[in-house]
Each structure stands twice: as structure tokens, then as C-alpha cells.
Amino acid sequence: MPNPPTIKEIAKRLNLAASTVSRALHDHPRIGLRTRLKVQELARELQYEPNQTAIFFQQKKTFTLGIVLPELSEAFFSAAISGIEDTANKSNYMVLLGQSHDDTEREQKIVEIMKNHRVDGLLVSLAKNTVNYAHFEMLRKYNIPVVFFDRIPNMPDIHYVASNMESGTIQAVSLLLQRGHRVIGMINGPEKLIASQQRTTGYQKAMQQQRLKYDASLNVNADLTKEGTRNAMQQLLSHKRKVTAIVAFNDYVSQDAVQYAVEQGLEINKDITFVSYANLPISSYMAFPPLASVEQYPYLQGQKATEILLELLSGKLAADRYQQTVIDSRLVIAPGR
Amino acid sequence: MPNPPTIKEIAKRLNLAASTVSRALHDHPRIGLRTRLKVQELARELQYEPNQTAIFFQQKKTFTLGIVLPELSEAFFSAAISGIEDTANKSNYMVLLGQSHDDTEREQKIVEIMKNHRVDGLLVSLAKNTVNYAHFEMLRKYNIPVVFFDRIPNMPDIHYVASNMESGTIQAVSLLLQRGHRVIGMINGPEKLIASQQRTTGYQKAMQQQRLKYDASLNVNADLTKEGTRNAMQQLLSHKRKVTAIVAFNDYVSQDAVQYAVEQGLEINKDITFVSYANLPISSYMAFPPLASVEQYPYLQGQKATEILLELLSGKLAADRYQQTVIDSRLVIAPGR
DNA sequence: AATGACTGGACAAACGGTTGCGCAAATTTA
DNA sequence: TAAATTTGCGCAACCGTTTGTCCAGTCATT
Numbered sequence: 001m002p003n004p005p006t007i008k009e010i011a012k013r014l015n016l017a018a019s020t021v022s023r024a025l026h027d028h029p030r031i032g033l034r035t036r037l038k039v040q041e042l043a044r045e046l047q048y049e050p051n052q053t054a055i056f057f058q059q060k061k062t063f064t065l066g067i068v069l070p071e072l073s074e075a076f077f078s079a080a081i082s083g084i085e086d087t088a089n090k091s092n093y094m095v096l097l098g099q100s101h102d103d104t105e106r107e108q109k110i111v112e113i114m115k116n117h118r119v120d121g122l123l124v125s126l127a128k129n130t131v132n133y134a135h136f137e138m139l140r141k142y143n144i145p146v147v148f149f150d151r152i153p154n155m156p157d158i159h160y161v162a163s164n165m166e167s168g169t170i171q172a173v174s175l176l177l178q179r180g181h182r183v184i185g186m187i188n189g190p191e192k193l194i195a196s197q198q199r200t201t202g203y204q205k206a207m208q209q210q211r212l213k214y215d216a217s218l219n220v221n222a223d224l225t226k227e228g229t230r231n232a233m234q235q236l237l238s239h240k241r242k243v244t245a246i247v248a249f250n251d252y253v254s255q256d257a258v259q260y261a262v263e264q265g266l267e268i269n270k271d272i273t274f275v276s277y278a279n280l281p282i283s284s285y286m287a288f289p290p291l292a293s294v295e296q297y298p299y300l301q302g303q304k305a306t307e308i309l310l311e312l313l314s315g316k317l318a319a320d321r322y323q324q325t326v327i328d329s330r331l332v333i334a335p336g337r
Numbered sequence: 338m339p340n341p342p343t344i345k346e347i348a349k350r351l352n353l354a355a356s357t358v359s360r361a362l363h364d365h366p367r368i369g370l371r372t373r374l375k376v377q378e379l380a381r382e383l384q385y386e387p388n389q390t391a392i393f394f395q396q397k398k399t400f401t402l403g404i405v406l407p408e409l410s411e412a413f414f415s416a417a418i419s420g421i422e423d424t425a426n427k428s429n430y431m432v433l434l435g436q437s438h439d440d441t442e443r444e445q446k447i448v449e450i451m452k453n454h455r456v457d458g459l460l461v462s463l464a465k466n467t468v469n470y471a472h473f474e475m476l477r478k479y480n481i482p483v484v485f486f487d488r489i490p491n492m493p494d495i496h497y498v499a500s501n502m503e504s505g506t507i508q509a510v511s512l513l514l515q516r517g518h519r520v521i522g523m524i525n526g527p528e529k530l531i532a533s534q535q536r537t538t539g540y541q542k543a544m545q546q547q548r549l550k551y552d553a554s555l556n557v558n559a560d561l562t563k564e565g566t567r568n569a570m571q572q573l574l575s576h577k578r579k580v581t582a583i584v585a586f587n588d589y590v591s592q593d594a595v596q597y598a599v600e601q602g603l604e605i606n607k608d609i610t611f612v613s614y615a616n617l618p619i620s621s622y623m624a625f626p627p628l629a630s631v632e633q634y635p636y637l638q639g640q641k642a643t644e645i646l647l648e649l650l651s652g653k654l655a656a657d658r659y660q661q662t663v664i665d666s667r668l669v670i671a672p673g674r
Numbered sequence: 675a676a677t678g679a680c681t682g683g684a685c686a687a688a689c690g691g692t693t694g695c696g697c698a699a700a701t702t703t704a
Numbered sequence: 705t706a707a708a709t710t711t712g713c714g715c716a717a718c719c720g721t722t723t724g725t726c727c728a729g730t731c732a733t734t
Contacts (some may be wrong), residue, residue: 004479006720017684022722032682053455054720057394058689064433064454072418073618078409085436094454096401097434099422117401117431118390142341255622285592287624343690354714359692369712391690395719 005046014038025050056118064094065309066114069125070102070151074252075280076298077125080149083302084123091310093120100127108135115142121309123302126151128224131192145312145319149305150296154194159312161305161325165195165277168294168329169202170209172247172275175292175331177210181245181273185236186219187229187257189249196221196249203247215241224249229256237264248276251293258288277329292333301327342383351375362387393455401431402646403451406462407439407488412617413635414462417486420639421460428647430457437464445472452479458646460639463488482649482656486642487635491531496649498642498662502532502614505631505666506539507546509584509612512629512668514547518582518610522573523556524566524594526586533558533586540584552578561586566593574601585613588623588630595625616669629670638664 007025011018016035024031024039025048031039042048056062065088069077085095096119098110107127112135114122122139124146133153136146148160176184186203189196200219207214220235222228229248236243248254254276258268266272268288277294304325311317344362348355353372361368361376368376379385393399402425406414422432433456435447444464449472451459459476461483470490473483485497513521523540526533537556544551557572559565566585573580585591591613595605603609605625616630641662648654 007722008720018721019685019723020683022720023683026722030682035682049453051394051455051720052453053390053394053397053399054689055722057388057390057719058721060390060689062390067434072409072415073412075410078415081409081434082436085434089435089450092450094450095434097404097418097422097432098426099419113426113429113431116386116389118388259622285624286622344692345690355691356693356715357713359690360713363692367712372712388690391719392692394689394721395691397719 004051005043005048006051007048010039010042010046010048014042060118062118062120063092064096064117064119065306066096066098066111066117066119066122067124068098068100068107068110068114068122070100070127072097072099076150076278076296079298080125080302083299083304084306087303087306087310093310102128104130104132111135111139115139115144119144120313122146123305123309124148126153128190128193143319145309147305147309147312147323149301150298152194154192157322159308159323161301161308161327162194163296163301163327163329165198165294165296165329166202166205168277168296168331169199169247170206171331172292172294173203173206174209175333176245176247176273176275177206177212179273182212183239183241183243183245184218185239185243185246187232187236187246187248187253188219188221189224191221199247199249218243222249222253224253226256229253230260233257233260237261237266243272245273245275248274248290251276251278251280251290254290254293255286255288262288275331289334292331294329295332296329297327341388342385343388344385347376347379347383347385351379397455399455399457400429401433401454401456402643403433403435403448403454403456403459404461405435405437405444405447405451405459407437407464409436413487413615413633416635417462417639420636420641421643424640424643424647430647439465441467441469448472448476452476452481456481457650459483460642460646461485463490480656482646484642484646484649484660486638487633489531494659496645496660498638498645498664499531500633500638500664500666502535502631502633502666503539503542505614505633505668506536506584507543508668509629509631510540510543511546512670513582513584513610513612514543514549516610519549520576520578520580520582521555522576522580522583524569524573524583524585524590525556525558526561528558536584536586555580559586559590561590563593566590567597570594570597574598574603580609582610582612585611585627588613588615588617588627591627591630592623592625599625612668614666626671629668631666632669633666634664 007021008018011021020031020035021039024036025043067081067084072078088095096114096117098114100107100110104127107130121144133155139146148158150162152160152162173184186199188199203219204214218239220232222232236246246257248257254274258274261268261272274290275292276290278296308323312319317323344358345355348358357368357372358376361373362380404418404421409415425432433451433454435451437444437447441464444467458481470492476483485495487499489497489499510521525536540556541551555576557569559569573583583594585594591611595611598605598609611627612629613627614631616632645660649656654660
């Protein structure tokens with residue numbers, strides 16, 4: 001009732017040294033069978049539970065992984081975190097959560113607190129406008145490994161897992177070309193994002209494969225807000241060539257874009273066709289789900305990133321051998337299309 | 338570079354006792370101004386950071402809150418967790434996450450691990466089929482307070498925050514009555530769920546207010562699966578009276594029900610009108626969003642539950658004065674309806 | 675019987691910080 | 705000027721566990 005039993009308590013009751021009890025509980029070979037059993041029995045009887053905070057302190061390890069990501073309410077991240085959690089739990093690690101809400105300052109603060117909490121390692125997906133990585137660089141000094149996933153920083157010498165948007169984009173654009181579209185608009189993300197660049201490259205390659213010429217003015221950068229999307233749509237719909245299909249940055253952007261198109265009196269899938277990224281589960285309920293969507297395997301990304309981090313922690317992987325895993329994205333065509 | 342500076346290190350350099358340094362850093366009044374400043378300056382210079390694990394150990398506190406909930410991918414919970422996190426962070430608490438995936442066994446295991454990790458308190462939303470609460474009762478022995486939210490156990494002497502579905506249901510049914518509907522079907526949840534009972538009561542009261550008679554055969558219990566919903570719809574549409582409006586258990590159920598109605602050749606919002614619960618952000622993208630939806634304030638619930646837990650921890654609230662907060666739900670009518 | 679090798683366990687330090695108590699010097703009070 | 709009080713700091717214990725080292729007894733070997 002009052003204080004939980006400690007190793008010392010057990011030692012006292014059995015007239016043993018604390019060290020002996022500790023070793024006995026760990027099945028250390030130097031402890032005789034008789035005493036070992038005696039100790040283990042009493043421990044069970046007293047419902048002894050090792051004080052983890054003491055162990056954390058002593059071992060300089062907390063068996064805790066910090067997760068920093070923008071928004072759990074985005075389906076991608078809530079799926080990713082399931083992959084992370086499941087993998088971490090398998091190795092008896094716990095998961096400390098922090099949402100940056102896409103705010104760099106908050107991201108910095110979270111990292112700071114997590115460092116102070118002495119997490120063993122960090123899994124990070126960047127806030128949308130983070131361009132300065134000092135708060136992550138700083139972790140090197142503390143030997144806290146970081147594995148980035150999905151939204152990764154644009155710098156060398158990091159561990160990361162990301163999906164390659166290029167392959168999915170090629171598939172997406174090719175599908176549209178195959179269905180006869182020739183003027184394809186792209187609502188891309190912020191220019192500096194690697195994911196945006198990959199989409200651009202994918203677009204270019206798909207056109208090239210068909211010996212078609214790539215028109216940069218059809219590829220507009222937006223900021224992923226509703227307003228930004230609407231502006232991008234306006235720009236595309238007033239293009240001198242008539243845009244008949246649009247590749248949207250993700251399913252959310254796609255929906256905003258669709259809404260705008262409908263407002264402009266366009267008929268979806270007739271006047272204009274949409275393809276996007278993410279493949280959200282809710283898209284089956286949507287008024288106008290995209291013709292196809294590029295699946296990014298969030299669960300798998302979370303799982304893979306965690307596996308890498310755990311191996312880094314166990315020393316199986318050297319910290320200076322940078323692990324960079326790319327998961328190919330894949331186009332999923334909506335059922336019945 | 339190698340090991341971070343400790344309090345002892347600072348003490349040695351300044352020829353002081355560790356205790357003096359500790360007190361100086363805490364602005365203890367018994368330490369002279371001169372030494373205090375000297376200490377603080379050197380600390381800054383060496384970039385001293387207190388070792389939190391040592392402090393956790395010493396203070397028997399971890400400034401960590403455990404969160405156990407069914408599924409982050411459900412919009413309700415990802416919103417709730419934001420409320421939890423924001424509130425916790427304000428008081429410098431961190432948040433340890435565990436998803437039960439609606440599996441009682443996993444829930445038990447998570448609670449056990451969190452107990453071992455010495456979380457200061459727990460925020461819990463039950464797995465759907467948890468009926469045995471021993472793993473939570475056990476926490477009393479360890480003086481770990483628990484605050485339940487949304488999905489709360491059916492027992493006395495607990496702290497909880499939950500929304501009252503009754504008020505929202507009254508508003509929902511009243512709205513339909515006001516718009517002329519007289520035969521209103523309800524797709525309710527499992528009978529034993531408190532939330533289902535509240536919906537029933539709300540339905541009855543709304544009818545009563547208008548001196549109308551409540552017809553129990555219009556209120557059918559379903560199991561929230563797609564199949565269950567379709568069966569319920571079939572039952573309602575074949576009712577001897579012609580059902581012109583339906584109150585669905587939540588937005589997901591609503592969508593399945595709408596789908597069924599469309600298949601049956603009914604025209605939504607003309608032949609039949611839907612109202613539901615949850616008020617999901619995605620509903621604005623849905624093909625046939627409900628006319629109105631009962632908002633349950635997930636962020637607020639998470640926030641409130643956390644506030645209670647923090648006050649319990651700070652001693653502002655006595656552990657045996659059970660805090661039971663009910664947040665009234667409220668009908669939100671879809672824009673333009 | 676003496677030497678050596680094991681066996682089983684005790685002792686103590688260490689992890690980093692906090693805190694009650696004691697004590698000398700400085701200052702105030704009577 | 706002596707006594708009382710305050711100021712400023714050091715000493716040491718403590719939180720619970722792990723781990724390197726040391727010691728005493730037991731056994732086997734020659």
C-alpha cells in the first residue's frame with residue numbers, strides 16, 4: 001500500500017545483499033539456484049515491480065521514442081503512427097507524442113522538451129515550412145539519433161524513409177495521357193519540398209516517355225491551404241490551353257480543387273478529371289472522389305522508420321552509415337473507373 | 338563533448354558544493370547574490386541542462402501523462418488528442434501514447450507498461466468491448482489517477498468527461514419536426530451503450546415536447562458495421578409508416594445509410610433526410626452530407642479531461658472527490674441548409 | 675595436506691540531483 | 705560589548721538499481 005517494494009526490501013527480508021537480489025532476478029549464473037528461487041518467489045509474493053525511473057536513470061536509457069509530426073488529424077499521419085507504435089511496442093519501447101501543427105517554432109520547442117526528457121531517439125516528419133534544421137543538428141551532440149519520414153529535410157547525412165512520388169506521378173500522368181488527356185495541370189506543393197520536386201520530375205518523365213513536351217506553366221506551386229488551391233485552380237483554368245485533367249498534391253487539395261471546379265460550372269469526370277495522392281479511406285464517401293490516387297503506404301513508412309531507429313539504438317546499425325529508404329508510391333485506380 | 342555537464346562539474350570548477358549549485362540554479366534565497374550569479378553564468382556557458390531522468394527518479398514524478406484510446410484514425414480521437422496535448426504541454430507535461438485498437442487485451446497491456454514507465458496519470462477512452470475494469474482498479478494502489486473521457490466505464494467512483502447525447506438529440510429531432518417530418522427513424526448503436534440510451538431518451542423527450550407519441554419500432558439498434566446499418570435501413574424503409582427522416586448514430590453510419598437509400602432509388606433531402614452525430618470535418622466533402630450533425634466537441638473533451646487530471650496531480654483536486662463533467666452536445670446545421 | 679580453481683555472495687561505488695541540518699561568519703539587537 | 709539573529713554555504717544522506725571487485729568457503733587435483 002504505502003511504498004512499492006524495492007530490491008532492498010527483498011534483500012533485507014532474506015538477509016541478502018541488494019546486489020544478490022538484483023542478480024537473482026536477472027537469472028545471473030553466479031547466483032545459486034536455491035537463493036535465486038527464494039528471491040524470485042518473494043518478489044512474486046510482494047508483487048515486486050522494478051522502478052523503471054531508477055533503471056532509466058542508471059542505464060541512461062528511457063526506452064522511449066519521440067515522435068514529432070505535423071497533424072494527427074491528417075489520415076496519413078494517424079496511419080503512420082500506428083505503424084510506429086506497433087513496431088516500437090514489439091521492442092518494449094513507448095512512444096512520446098508531439099504535434100507541431102505545422103509550426104516551426106512549436107517543432108523546435110517539442111524537440112527541446114523531448115531532448116530533456118531523454119528520449120532514446122526521434123522520429124520526425126517536418127512542419128511544412130521548416131527550413132532551418134539547427135534543432136535537429138543539435139541532437140547529434142547528445143547522441144540522439146533521428147530518423148525522418150515522409151516530410152524530410154533537404155540535407156545530406158540524415159536517416160530517412162520517404163516515398164518516392166516520382167514513380168506514382170509517372171503512373172498518374174501516364175494514366176491520364178492514356179485516356180486521351182493532353183493538357184494536364186498540376187497543383188503542386190511548395191517549391192522547396194522534395195516531394196514537390198519529385199512530382200515535377202515524374203510529370204516531366206511521363207511526358208517524355210510519350211515524346212510529349214512538358215509545359216512548366218501547367219505546373220503551379222501552391223501552399224496547400226484552401227485559398228492557395230483555389231488560386232492555383234483559377235490560374236490553371238484560365239490557362240491559354242484548355243486543361244482537361246488535374247493532378248492534385250493530395251486528396252485534401254483535390255477536394256478543394258473539385259469544389260472550385262464545380263462552382264465554376266464544370267462537370268467532374270467530363271469537363272475535367274482529377275487524380276491525386278494519399279488514397280484516403282474516406283474518399284469512398286466523397287462526392288467526387290479522384291479517378292485515381294497515389295498510395296504512399298503510411299503504415300509501412302512508420303514501421304520502416306521505427307525499425308531503422310531501433311537498429312540504430314541497438315547498435316546494429318552504425319550512426320554514420322546513413323539509412324535512406326525510399327518506398328515506391330503506386331497508383332490506385334478508384335473501383336469501377 | 339562526451340558527457341553533458343553536471344551540477345557536480347559546475348561545483349568543482351567554482352569550488353562550491355553541489356548543493357549550493359543546485360540551490361543557486363533554483364534561485365534559493367539562502368544563496369548569496371554573487372555566487373548565485375557566478376553559478377548561473379557558468380551554467381549558461383557550459384550549456385548545462387539538468388538531467389531529467391535523475392530528477393524524475395529523485396522526485397518520483399515523470400511529468401508524463403499516458404493516453405489510452407481505441408483508434409487515432411477516428412477523427413474524434415485525433416481531435417481529442419490535440420486538446421490533450423495542448424493542455425498538457427502548457428503545464429510542461431508530455432504525452433505517452435497507446436492505441437488499444439479496440440482490443441481489451443492490448444488495452445490491459447498498455448496500461449501495465451504505462452504503469453511501469455511511471456506515468457503520473459492516465460487519460461483513457463475505453464476499447465469498445467472492455468467490460469472488466471481490473472486493470473484500471475489496480476492503478477489505485479499505485480496512486481496513479483485516471484480520468485476517462487468519451488467512452489467511459491459503467492461504474493461509480495471514477496473521474497470522467499463525457500458528452501451528453503441527449504441534448505443534441507433533442508435538438509436534432511426537434512429540427513426535423515419543425516421541418517414537418519412526422520415519421521422519424523433512428524439508427525441507434527448497441528443497446529447497452531450509454532450513448533445509445535441517451536439518444537433514445539433525447540428522441541422521446543423531443544417528441545414529448547411537441548405532444549407527439551414516441552414509436553419504439555422506429556428506433557432500431559445496430560452494431561455500427563456497414564452491414565448492420567444496411568439491415569437497419571431495410572427495416573426502417575419497410576416500416577408500415579413512411580419514414581421521411583433518419584437520425585443516424587454518427588457520420589460514418591449516416592454515409593452507409595445514405596448509400597443504401599440511394600441504391601433504393603430514394604432522393605436524398607427530398608424523399609428522405611438525414612441527421613447524424615460527430616460533425617466530421619470531412620463531411621463538407623461528402624456526396625450527401627447530413628442536413629445537420631451533433632457536435633461532440635472532442636477537442637474540448639480532451640482539454641477538460643486533461644485539466645482535471647492535472648489538478649488531481651497538483652493536489653488542487655482531491656482524488657476521492659470524483660469529477661464527472663458532462664459536456665452538452667449541440668446540433669450544427671450544415672451551411673446553407 | 676597443500677595448492678588451485680570454482681562457487682556463491684557481500685561490499686561499495688556510481689548514476690545526477692535535492693534537501694535537512696549544522697556551522698561559521700557577518701550583522702543586528704539589547 | 706555580549707547575545708541573538710541572520711546570512712551563506714558545506715556535509716551527507718537519499719532515491720532504486722546495476723556492476724566491478726573482493727572475500728570466504730567448497731571442491732577437486734596432485
